[in-house]
Amino acid sequence: MAASAPPASDLEAQIAELTTKVHELKTSKQPFQAEQKQLGELKRALNVSQGGGTKKESAGKGKLTLKTPKGTKDHGPSATLMRKQIFTTLEQIFLKHGACTIDTPVFELREILAGKYGEDSKLIYDLQDQGGELCSLRYDLTVPFARFLAMNQSTYPSIKRYHIGKVYRRDQPAMSKGRMREFYQCDFDIAGNFDTMVPDAEILCILVEALTALDIGEFTVKILDGIFQLAGVPADKIRSISSAVDKLDKSPWEEVRREMTVDKGLDGTIADRIGEYVKFKGPGKELLATLQADEKLMAVPSANEGLKEMGILFDYLEIFGVLGYMSFDMSLARGLDYYTGIIYEAVHASSAPPGISTTPAVPAASTIDPKKPKKKAAAAPGGDDAEEEIDESQIGVGSIAAGGRYDDLVGMFYEASGGKKGAGRIPCVGISVGVERVYSIMLAQRKAREEREGRGKETQVYVVAVGGDGLLKERMALVKQLWDAGIKAEFTYKAKPKLQAQFDTCDRDQTPLTVIIGPKELERGEVRVRRQVGKEAGAGEGELVQRDELVEYLKKEVLL
């Protein structure tokens, strides 16, 4: 970055803001051409600031490029604090349900990740072979969890755990929508041999409690169990057919049908049955009754079984009081290799593209699986690192949580490592909350309320000197007394600070109180306490308080 150019992170923030604005203007059918032009200029500036598509060349000239790697970013104080608040909110829910947490390494042996992510395996980051083991950065938190369980069968035959951590995918980043190459995931999983649909129901209950606690607005949970069994897809074709149906949100039905029958050899009548089922969406119990009234369907044993299980799940969800949030959606499919049963995803009201509602009866054509970012068109010229041009105003935030049952993953690890066949099976069901999407929604809502940017720190008191020779040692003694009393306090490290500079710092940091000391007050054993924020802000010189009663005064009168 040259001294004259604004930092890339500032530009990115401006671009994100302007993208949202253009989107809003378009949605409300207002003119948006001026804003779109400005957006283009900013994007070009960003390209220059980041060295554009010629990074390697400029690096060759010996000038250092000050930036974070493509698809990653620094989170500043208020962004980090907001993420921490999201984590704490989710953690409180998980702890309420008796969860523990574990912490696995950020990289795994490469062979552990191999064959778990289908086509997306190409997005895995590998560590360089520097002698020794071959490793890769984790792609999600699910596979490391299954590896952990397979290694510790005797200690954890069952476990309820959450894990909040960063995961890594070499995908085309889309900053303004929060899709990055490094991003947080927040997973909650229940592992163990239990009765049908009981842990599944608790997971969905937790999902509803968590999204409600985050207070980000309305959402719907789309669930599905065993559509392909219902339709009569042979067991060995379920994965490939599921991956085809997963493309329904971006390809027309005809194309998907062609892939299923021509490419993947599925019987045409079964394909057509799928085509019928994927239209079914709606409140669970009604849809279930419709399906169960279909005699032809109920004659298929697997369909009969599958629908019975859905009935059990709906009963449990009703007891937990969360059935109203559910939509039975037979168009739902997941691209990952390891899912084996029920799958679900939560869709936020803001997720649909402009003009498309998220009410259950309408196809939510734009939902994005957080565990499987959408592939975009071919990369723009400029090589792997050029930012892609995507009109993101046409894409919603996507699903904000997704998960499902993966009963075979732990056993697969166990057996592949030489364990006795069948002995190491631990069925699992889990949910992953898309932290970055939740963050984007929260930020947009905060901006919509035109709130000031959140505080990045929690300082309660700023100690200010008036006159004297800066009173550095007196300020130090006072602030130490406050720290020892557990009060969050700061002072300036300047020996002879200007009065206005000290008050400016308080304003910038939104520090609620100042304690002011001057030579006269000190002589009389007094200090002044002044409110800096709120309706009494800056009222005169503040209140006189005895120096030796200050801590008690702050604790009792002001910091309550």
Place this chain on the structure above:
Amino acid sequence: MAASAPPASDLEAQIAELTTKVHELKTSKQPFQAEQKQLGELKRALNVSQGGGTKKESAGKGKLTLKTPKGTKDHGPSATLMRKQIFTTLEQIFLKHGACTIDTPVFELREILAGKYGEDSKLIYDLQDQGGELCSLRYDLTVPFARFLAMNQSTYPSIKRYHIGKVYRRDQPAMSKGRMREFYQCDFDIAGNFDTMVPDAEILCILVEALTALDIGEFTVKILDGIFQLAGVPADKIRSISSAVDKLDKSPWEEVRREMTVDKGLDGTIADRIGEYVKFKGPGKELLATLQADEKLMAVPSANEGLKEMGILFDYLEIFGVLGYMSFDMSLARGLDYYTGIIYEAVHASSAPPGISTTPAVPAASTIDPKKPKKKAAAAPGGDDAEEEIDESQIGVGSIAAGGRYDDLVGMFYEASGGKKGAGRIPCVGISVGVERVYSIMLAQRKAREEREGRGKETQVYVVAVGGDGLLKERMALVKQLWDAGIKAEFTYKAKPKLQAQFDTCDRDQTPLTVIIGPKELERGEVRVRRQVGKEAGAGEGELVQRDELVEYLKKEVLL
């Protein structure tokens, strides 16, 4: 891992425990041969379980090795909870001092890390070149922080920030002492142009407050400013001489002197002056007075200036009430390239090898810089991945925190990226707490108190069914009511659970309370509440409580 072999992580835990025991026996001069033999067996077992030195071969045979990469490990529930408690304790101190936190990516552009770590640069993990930018895992949190500041000069001309995160070093791991290839660091830094020694004093105050709050026992902080200036080392030789003196903890003085004079061309009289100074250790003010009484020394302008600054620092530390923790130690040196002024490290009472005390007057020959792990003898046969045989009983835990002033790092980035010379300088001073060492000490102390392993979860109530048909739906309805009231509650996912199995789960998880429901109680609108832990544990059938008064009862009477 074969089904018959115990998991590697169990073995590692047993090895760590036995290593500690052997160490204790040796220290207290008791026989330890039997334990040492057992230790050898376990280590061989671990080698087998991990595929020993022939991992690549066995992988070739198609059998998966279930383990985490070398030098990394999974942290289970109670270990993760204990680390979280360490983080929270430290965070509370940092927040009290008005700090914010930022979050930078786990990998950086490779050129950002280049040239910052001297000889240790070879320990950096590189990401594979998969097209695009060349990246490496971060080696510490300091260099990314400086890069962040250089990129965001206008937004953060000064900042007080902490950052807790994992860092990565391809060093020879030593599990039992908590030295890993992936480990947490917890950094606190103050950046900005301020008056001499003011932020430095606050950093040292925070260090003392943090180590005191962690409650891990006695510690000493060794500090030093400008020994080489005092001795008259030319400015361009200070780095290489510092790196030589840093070897004093493992090489004799004669060898270090030879390196300084013969290899690095230092004047012999200056080397001898250093040799004299490194003997000086002790309480700050007395030592300072001794040095200031040395007329020859005070005639050197740089020495005069350096000692004046130390005097100012000691004054401030006295005001903050932490001077008593400090030891002025002229043998202290740091191997990192970026330090420019005052340096310090905190040494825990348990850090010295057996028989060597940590009182300031005695050389602490075994202290280990957490930012610069010690190099060991050549790797054992078996290649890069074979575990090394180190007699760790002869090594202390090492320093538990270290830091110093690095005034030029931000400016270096700024100028290297094309910024105007001198315009981007932001002086910094910081401290890094060795979280893994603190954790090791806490764990050893907990074990010494023979405490039961800490809980990994916080469940308050377990809902138990007696008789009936398992009462699954009734348990679900009850537990949901508790969740909605904010009570941390669990139930088993079995439809028809055995009574004893339910109580066994409570015992294992140390859950304090059970709420017991049976058909008769339900009919009468009652439940039983029973204490499972503590002195009233398991008293009979528990207390009868009206079902509709249960939540209030639990909140008021029992969960206080």
